[in-house]
Amino acid sequence: MDCLLPNFNRKHSAPFPAGQLFLRHRAPIIFSIAFSLPSMSPVFNLLTAPLLLWSLISLPLLSSALLIDPAAGSRSLLRAIGDGADQPDFAVDLNATNFDEVLRDTPATYAIVEFFAHWCPACRNYKPQYEKVARLFNGADAVHPGIILMTRVDCANKINTKLCDKFSVTHYPALYWGAPSKFAGGEWNGKNEKSEIRPIDDGRTADRLLKWINTQLGSSYSLKDEKFENDHLLHPNASDPGQIARAIYDVEEATSYAFELIVEHKMIKPETRATLIKFMQLMVAHHPSRRCRRGSADILVHFDDLYPSNKWLADKHESENSTEHGHLRKFDVCGKEVPRGYWMFCRGSKNDTRGFSCGLWVLLHSLSVRVEDGESQMAFTTTCDFIHHFFICEECREHFYDMCSRVTTPFSSTRDFVLWLWTAHNEVNTRLKETEADSKTGDPKFPKTIWPTKQLCPTCYNNLNQDEDNSSVDWDRDEVFKFITSYYGPMLVSLYKQKDKEQIQMKVNAVSEETLQSTNALVVPAGAALAIAVASCLFGALACFWRSRQKNRKYFHKPQLLKIIGGFCNDFVGKNFSGQEEIGADVNGIWLMCKRK
Numbered sequence: 001m002d003c004l005l006p007n008f009n010r011k012h013s014a015p016f017p018a019g020q021l022f023l024r025h026r027a028p029i030i031f032s033i034a035f036s037l038p039s040m041s042p043v044f045n046l047l048t049a050p051l052l053l054w055s056l057i058s059l060p061l062l063s064s065a066l067l068i069d070p071a072a073g074s075r076s077l078l079r080a081i082g083d084g085a086d087q088p089d090f091a092v093d094l095n096a097t098n099f100d101e102v103l104r105d106t107p108a109t110y111a112i113v114e115f116f117a118h119w120c121p122a123c124r125n126y127k128p129q130y131e132k133v134a135r136l137f138n139g140a141d142a143v144h145p146g147i148i149l150m151t152r153v154d155c156a157n158k159i160n161t162k163l164c165d166k167f168s169v170t171h172y173p174a175l176y177w178g179a180p181s182k183f184a185g186g187e188w189n190g191k192n193e194k195s196e197i198r199p200i201d202d203g204r205t206a207d208r209l210l211k212w213i214n215t216q217l218g219s220s221y222s223l224k225d226e227k228f229e230n231d232h233l234l235h236p237n238a239s240d241p242g243q244i245a246r247a248i249y250d251v252e253e254a255t256s257y258a259f260e261l262i263v264e265h266k267m268i269k270p271e272t273r274a275t276l277i278k279f280m281q282l283m284v285a286h287h288p289s290r291r292c293r294r295g296s297a298d299i300l301v302h303f304d305d306l307y308p309s310n311k312w313l314a315d316k317h318e319s320e321n322s323t324e325h326g327h328l329r330k331f332d333v334c335g336k337e338v339p340r341g342y343w344m345f346c347r348g349s350k351n352d353t354r355g356f357s358c359g360l361w362v363l364l365h366s367l368s369v370r371v372e373d374g375e376s377q378m379a380f381t382t383t384c385d386f387i388h389h390f391f392i393c394e395e396c397r398e399h400f401y402d403m404c405s406r407v408t409t410p411f412s413s414t415r416d417f418v419l420w421l422w423t424a425h426n427e428v429n430t431r432l433k434e435t436e437a438d439s440k441t442g443d444p445k446f447p448k449t450i451w452p453t454k455q456l457c458p459t460c461y462n463n464l465n466q467d468e469d470n471s472s473v474d475w476d477r478d479e480v481f482k483f484i485t486s487y488y489g490p491m492l493v494s495l496y497k498q499k500d501k502e503q504i505q506m507k508v509n510a511v512s513e514e515t516l517q518s519t520n521a522l523v524v525p526a527g528a529a530l531a532i533a534v535a536s537c538l539f540g541a542l543a544c545f546w547r548s549r550q551k552n553r554k555y556f557h558k559p560q561l562l563k564i565i566g567g568f569c570n571d572f573v574g575k576n577f578s579g580q581e582e583i584g585a586d587v588n589g590i591w592l593m594c595k596r597k
């Protein structure tokens, strides 16, 4: 049951206003008078004794009935009741002084604000429910960090009166949902239907609140979700292979961050433009996260408008309107919901270790295992150029490019590319192992090792008695390839937009993801050179088509579109066209229409 607010000023709207005011404001006075009077005059003893007795007996009773503790303060007592005094709160207490600042600064994509009143029994009962959900999203040990900041504001606290009024709170507890930035300095009056802040109409229990959230995000969070710990591992890099499943968050975050850096540092120049487009083509086809594939496709389709290829135009654009990079920023490459500022698989034991560079490696490996044989050389050169132009770490990109330059024979298979990237990464590991030992700049909990360790992949070692040292390890390269393909392949799938809650379902999804990958194939293995050309043409043609469909939606009818797509499928990829799928859910939808023969 909610606590309804009467129509008069909230300050006077407590269910027990007289009692509460009495206890909050009068009781201490009566106490002090009662205790001081006897010392003033013995004449008052007769008067004060019964009063004192009444106070001593009735006040604790009344206080506990009204949840007011004169000694400890109402808030602290309220916190102590319900879910145990020792348990920390997960939801963040906000007030008028920090509300805007906290919500402006949070890296979370969404915020929930609970407006409550500390005197409200329904709020007290609701608190454990709210906390159950907040446990998932808030705090250093959040299970799903960076997605939702869950907060509360005590409207019975005088300093919050204006703040609560701005959000037209009519009952307690009242929950609102929106982007944190919309809350900061924002308001809600219940009339503006287009407001980006919305009341949560069904969050009365933890289950229902989470269900409401899942509906908004297309997620499948469960109250039973537990944090995926890195800490319990004996050796983090020799971990349970299942750990990699969490790396999808990191790959998404690394992708978003990389793109943000590119935009912020204005790295899109006429000479780097083509590299970025090719890398994004690679992402559209092979990024392990569905939302990053979709986001990259969206950006690609609008790329010409946002960054004209004509240098003169680009320069003019730049000087006239230096916000064109800002336009790109509005395209979140992996969507708006990607958690930011957190790392799961790549979380270091210190703030300044691991994170982005680890996520970037995982992205590169996960792309490498997904390309087809015919795309391997293109994927290799695109990766080399991407790191060369867009990885801000000067030393890293130079070293990496040096390793790229040492390749003399074009790759003709996925295996070549996967194993080259693995070797290159191990070369970096070997170099850094020494540097970090000298400079002590590495993460003590994640020392550099030759990878995969024996613990992670015993079959990768021809001789298990050998030291795990790059120069001397006798690798079974077939086993290494098999291991890497499965490690960065099916296990690293998007956790989003999947309704199924159980782990087992993830495996099922991994299979469907694999199917998607295979139907996504850009090329038939009809020779590397042809394949590279076809891959680029196909995407260009499809993107072009998709774009024209967006722009000229009213001029095309479905049969015409089916015919055009059928033509693309047959001409470019030699695959049958299945017209069953509805046209144009997104670019992935178009890929899906070309079925293997």
Ligand SMILES: Cc1cc2nc3c(=O)[nH]c(=O)nc-3n(C[C@H](O)[C@H](O)[C@H](O)COP(=O)(O)OP(=O)(O)OC[C@H]3O[C@@H](n4cnc5c(N)ncnc54)[C@H](O)[C@@H]3O)c2cc1C
Pocket: 237, 346, 353, 354, 355, 357, 358, 359, 360, 361, 362, 365, 387, 395, 396, 397, 399, 400, 421, 422, 423, 424, 425, 426, 428, 429, 432, 443, 446, 447, 448, 450, 451, 452
């Ligand atoms: C392209 C690139 C070049 C870099 N060059 C340099 C450099 O020259 N100097 C420098 O100081 N830093 C460089 N870095 C950063 C450095 O390699 C690490 O990313 C950083 O030190 C963080 O290390 P980490 O412990 O998180 O593991 P990382 O090395 O980032 O590895 C991430 C994860 O990948 C897995 N992994 C490890 N080795 C392999 C492998 N061989 N094959 C497949 N998977 C593996 C492990 O699970 C590991 O946890 C580079 C990063 C990138 C992306």
